[in-house]
Amino acid sequence: MLEKIKKEWFSNVRADILSGAVVALALIPEAIAFSIIAGVDPMVGLYASFLIAVTIAFVGGRPAMISAATGAMALLMVPLVKEYGHDYLLAATVLTGVIQILFGVFKIAKLMKFIPRAVMIGFVNALAILVFLAQVPHILGESTVTYVFVGITLVIVYVLPRFVQSIPAPLIAIVVLTAVTLYAGIDMKVVGDLGGITKSLPEFFIPNIPFNFETLAIVFPYSIALAIVGLLESLLTASIVDDMTGTDSNKNKEAKGQGIANIVTGFFGGMAGCAMIGQSVINVKSGGRGRLSTFVAGLFLMFLILVLGDLVVQIPMPVLVGIMIMVCIGTFDWSSFTYLRKAPRTDAIVMLATVIIVVATHDLSKGVIAGVILSAIFFVAKIAKIxxxxxxxxxxxxxxxxxxxxxxxxxxxxxxxxxxxxxxxxxxxxxxxxxxxxxxxxxxxxxxxxxxxxxxxxxxxxxxxxxxxxxxxxxxxxxxxxxxx
Amino acid sequence: MYEKILLAVDGSENSLRAAEEVIKIASMNAECTVDVVYVVDFSKSKNEILHTQGREELDFSRRQRLFPVQELLQVKNIPYTTNILRGEPGPTIIKYANEHAFELVVIGSRGLNGLQEMVLGSVSHKVGKRVNCPVLIVK
Incomplete structure (x- = not known):
């Protein structure tokens, strides 16, 4: 036991601390952007990213995987936040955690093998498209300066890594362009216009909701969708980290861990989250292998907010939008176009159907469920030939x-x-x-x-x-x- | 002659040509062993997981990339071992080569065009520059 703790936490200390710090820097713009997508204050996403990362470092099943506030989850909450507000979101987050723990206890992770790859490809593509579409209102109809800043951000994040690898390019884009805006006094929408940053640690409180059946009826559909999508992305990410590190991980423990992390974040004012593919890849690439890397990512993120909160609100929205476009490009599976041509007809149809249903309903869980059912029907039709x-x-x-x-x-x-x-x-x-x-x-x-x-x-x-x-x-x-x- | 050769392969035509050069060199010395290395590229991991159903299929598809080279070496009775490493191809090969004191590294050039090379960087170029022993880049 002690041996295991030592190995999972302290076998790679130096690299884990460094990679955790890199991830914390990359997490900040995403946590803010996903809060804006969900329609809540940036603090809700930042608290969630801090709490989920720190909790999952202890209870997760996959060391070195990064979990925080995510786009997939944020997209699911939009209608709930719009109609019922922040407190219902927190209640939904806690319930999501409870459902995920049950999934873990009943070993639902094993059911992942019934999700065909066509559905998973559709899932990541739909996710990328939805996050991209969520950025469009921040670009269209704004000033010309907005277009210019989105453009400059994209140039920085794609060209700079050729020459500078030690500091994440999105961070450089944020620092340089925020400084330019402040210095030149350019008038642009900034993060602060969409919600404030409070420089304090999250506090425990019980969401202010009536505890009755009606509330449960409102919250439950969202929680079940959040639980499914969260686990799907987390287990996909876990397989990717498994593959990158050449090690194994405990998927049921991860499911329970995600549940515990969501319960914690819900009671401390954060939104539901899950594992993040992009950030976990950054972590492993930067040398992160142990639980310490995830822990440092969360802790360092909170530290940065406490110290630099006043500057974070000054980040121009177009810069954030530019970074999110980069995230979408990274999330989208570009080999899908070859896949559409080369994969069996039915697989291609399942993939497209998953994407179309998600984009039409703005609900990732509906697309996944429809995709699984559709591919099951195709499978039955295929083997029913007599x-x-x-x-x-x-x-x-x-x-x-x-x-x-x-x-x-x-x-x-x-x-x-x-x-x-x-x-x-x-x-x-x-x-x-x-x-x-x-x-x-x-x-x-x-x-x-x-x-x-x-x-x-x-x-x-x-x-x-x-x-x-x-x-x-x-x-x-x-x-x-x-x-x- | 060389007794410890590292052959880095990626499953392409060029790595087969590299293997043929290795055979020429290794056959001159009966003591010579070849370590065939394939690097699982970090940045392709997400893509490969998405496009395969399960680990067995993925592992098999990777081992398959080594088969043609293994066959060439087997036919010529050259002793070899295989290794699958993980990381960014260039730096991973360099680190492995330098840590294990190889006497010669043989690698096929990928034959990218100018633009791709600028964006992706050439693995064989990096290896040639930073490995401590002689490097043979096969075109």
Whole structure:
């Protein structure tokens, strides 16, 4: 135990502290931007990022993964915040945590394998598109200076890393461009126009909501969507960090950890969050490997806000928008265009459907659920193809069945036979098939009866043992055919 | 002659050509061992996780990139080991080469065009510049 703590926390101290600091710097603009998307004060996102990162450092299942306020979660909260306000958001955040802990306890993480990659690709693409669309109102219809500043920010964040790697380029863009704006006195919308920054630590309080069934009915749909989307992004991020570091992680522990982190943040005035792909990649790339890196990221972020809060409100909105556009470009899966051409037709449709449903409903959870259902239907349709080959010999008719016989394929199965034959021996050969359920047995019964009407003798051949067990139930009351090997 | 050669591969045509050069050099000395290294690129990790269903499939697709080179070496009876490393390709190869005291590093050039090279930086160029032993870049 002690050994494990030592390894997860203190085996990489120097690099963990450095990478944690880098991540803290990169987190600030995102936490503010995601607060603005959700429609709450920047402090709500900043507190969330501090509390979630620090909590998850202790209780998470994946060391070196960064969790904080995220775009995916912020997008889900928009209607709740708009209609009911901040306190309901906090209640939803706490409930999200409770649901996620239950997911962890009941080992829901295992269900991740049922989410096809087409849905995951659709998920990240839809996320990138929605975050991008959320930036558009801050650009369009504003002054020309706005366009210029967005442009300069993009140039800085894309060109500068060629020459300077030690300091994150978005931070340089923020510092330089905020300084220029203040010095030259350029009139532009700043972060402070959209909400204040309080230079104090978060405090514990119970959200001011009526504790009744009505409140639960309002909050629950949001919480369940937040819980699903949060886990989805967290577990995807965990696999990416697993892969980058060549190590394993405990996905159910991570689910419970996300839940605990959300409960904590909800009671301290922060919004629900989850793991962040981009930040976790930055952390690992900067050398972060242990829990200490996540802890330092959260702590250093809070420290920066306490010290530099007055300057943060002066950050021009166009700079923040420019950085968010960079985040969107990084989130979007650009190989999707090749994927659309090369992947199986049905996978491409599932991916597109996921994106379209999310963009239309502004709800990531709906897109994911629809995508999973759609791909399940495609899968059933694919394996429901059943082929019956007829072959007529001197003394018997031979029907070879190829494919899976179950509820989705029984209709085609029954229709595929030639029922015009009379008074012969009919052999139905199941060697290339498998009988799955009672509707399959029913279909076999129907076929046998039709042949018996025309005085044929039916023999069923080549059932494997589990198929035979199912079909034997039928022979109890229907003695009109024979099962043979 | 060289006894410890590092062959860095990425699964491309050029790494096969690099392997052929390694065979020429290694066959001159029966004591020579080759370490074939493939680097899992940090910046491709997200993409690869998204596009594969599960770890086994991903691991297999990576090992597959080593197969053609392994086959070439096997046919010529050259003793070799394989290693899959993680990180940014250039610096990771350099660190590995310098830490393990190789006598020769062989790497295929990726053959990017001018613009790509400016944006991505050439791995073989970085390796050539910063590895402490002789480097053979195969075009």
């Amino acid at each position: 082929k019956v080959t007829e072959n007529y010999m001197n003394d018997h008719a031979h029907f070879k069945i190829e494919g899976q016989l179950f509820f989705a394929s029984v209709e085609d199965f029954v229709d595929a036979f030639n029922y015009s034959i009379e008074s012969t021996n009919v052999i139905i050969d199941f060697r290339q098939s498998h009988v799955w359920d009672d509707s399959a047995v029913g279909a076999i019964d129907k076929v046998v009866n039709k042949y018996n009407e025309n005085k044929n003798n039916v023999t069923i051949k080549g059932l494997d043992s589990s198929s035979e067990k199912l079909v034997e139930k039928l022979t109890i009351h229907n003695k009109s055919f024979v099962i043979s090997d």
